[in-house]
Amino acid sequence: MITSLAYLGIKSPNKDEWPDLVTKVWGAQLAEPGPDGSVRVKFDDALWRLQIHPGEQDETAYIGWGVDHEEDLHALLKTLADLGVAAEVGSDELAAERAVNRIITFTDPWGFRHEVTWGQSHIACSFQPSRPISGFVTGQQGLGHVLLLLPDIDQAHEFFGKLGFRLSDKIIVPGRLYARFYHCNARHHTLALGQCPPGVAGLNHLMIQLQSIDDVGLAYELAEEHGVPLTMTLGRHSNDRQFSFYHSTPSSFHVEYGYGGLEVDEEAWVPRVYDRSAIWGHKPHPSGKGRPMGIMHQVP
Numbered sequence: 289m290i291t292s293l294a295y296l297g298i299k300s301p302n303k304d305e306w307p308d309l310v311t312k313v314w315g316a317q318l319a320e321p322g323p324d325g326s327v328r329v330k331f332d333d334a335l336w337r338l339q340i341h342p343g344e345q346d347e348t349a350y351i352g353w354g355v356d357h358e359e360d361l362h363a364l365l366k367t368l369a370d371l372g373v374a375a376e377v378g379s380d381e382l383a384a385e386r387a388v389n390r391i392i393t394f395t396d397p398w399g400f401r402h403e404v405t406w407g408q409s410h411i412a413c414s415f416q417p418s419r420p421i422s423g424f425v426t427g428q429q430g431l432g433h434v435l436l437l438l439p440d441i442d443q444a445h446e447f448f449g450k451l452g453f454r455l456s457d458k459i460i461v462p463g464r465l466y467a468r469f470y471h472c473n474a475r476h477h478t479l480a481l482g483q484c485p486p487g488v489a490g491l492n493h494l495m496i497q498l499q500s501i502d503d504v505g506l507a508y509e510l511a512e513e514h515g516v517p518l519t520m521t522l523g524r525h526s527n528d529r530q531f532s533f534y535h536s537t538p539s540s541f542h543v544e545y546g547y548g549g550l551e552v553d554e555e556a557w558v559p560r561v562y563d564r565s566a567i568w569g570h571k572p573h574p575s576g577k578g579r580p581m582g583i584m585h586q587v588p
């Protein structure tokens with residue numbers, strides 16, 4: 289079953305605006321560009337974990353997940369077949385492009401392309417931050433988390449549950465927000481699902497987590513300095529206690545830049561329901577006014 293978010297792939301006409309955000313604000317590292325000129329971003333010793341391909345419009349190209357053992361991919365193929373979802377074993381060429389050893393691909397009922405992989409390539413001691421930072425929390429916890437907007441998250445609960453995602457908790461603010469949060473490793477959530485209007489789905493945000501609270505404070509100042517549209521001020525989430533801020537990216541979705549997310553002890557964890565998303569902060573910031581809620585697409 290899935291045990292981490294391995295990587296994320298986006299298509300965008302604004303790919304050339306990405307290097308500034310990555311190096312001047314995040315402190316992540318630019319890897320060698322891909323064969324199509326894509327911007328590849330490195331957060332640790334994995335070759336890359338975020339790839340922005342050229343494209344005519346912003347698109348969530350693929351969400352890459354990891355499993356622990358090669359055999360888990362066979363089990364996943366069977367699970368997907370039982371769910372009535374057509375999955376394919378990806379070619380060696382595709383695996384090489386994604387820097388993994390094995391890959392299977394499928395499209396979920398909401399139109400997102402998923403790639404489940406084993407054997408992501410790492411080069412020891414190869415990560416060099418582009419500015420002084422303490423580093424990203426990755427490893428067993430993967431790249432971070434994604435929040436997908438779906439028109440029926442209760443229906444999606446069953447689907448993603450079969451792929452290995454276990455409910456951490458829910459946030460319900462009547463009339464404003466309904467979201468479910470799922471873990472597949474120690475990270476409080478690797479997948480979050482937010483309810484959106486019928487007919488559409490989308491990628492709202494990617495969360496990347498730093499090892500120091502000061503990295504987050506400094507990035508907030510750098511984002512302001514470089515004119516990055518901030519979509520939510522500094523704040524602390526009620527459920528995973530992440531101390532973070534949100535900013536828009538050149539490609540319609542958002543990035544949550546955070547510190548201190550809770551880790552789940554699977555044996556002792558009891559899912560809860562929260563009535564607010566933040567203990568404090570996370571207020572809309574004027575510079576992010578009018579930014580899209582994410583990369584949205586029509587549900588097939």
Ligand SMILES: [Fe+2]
Binds near residue numbers: 435544
């Ligand atoms: Fe988040």
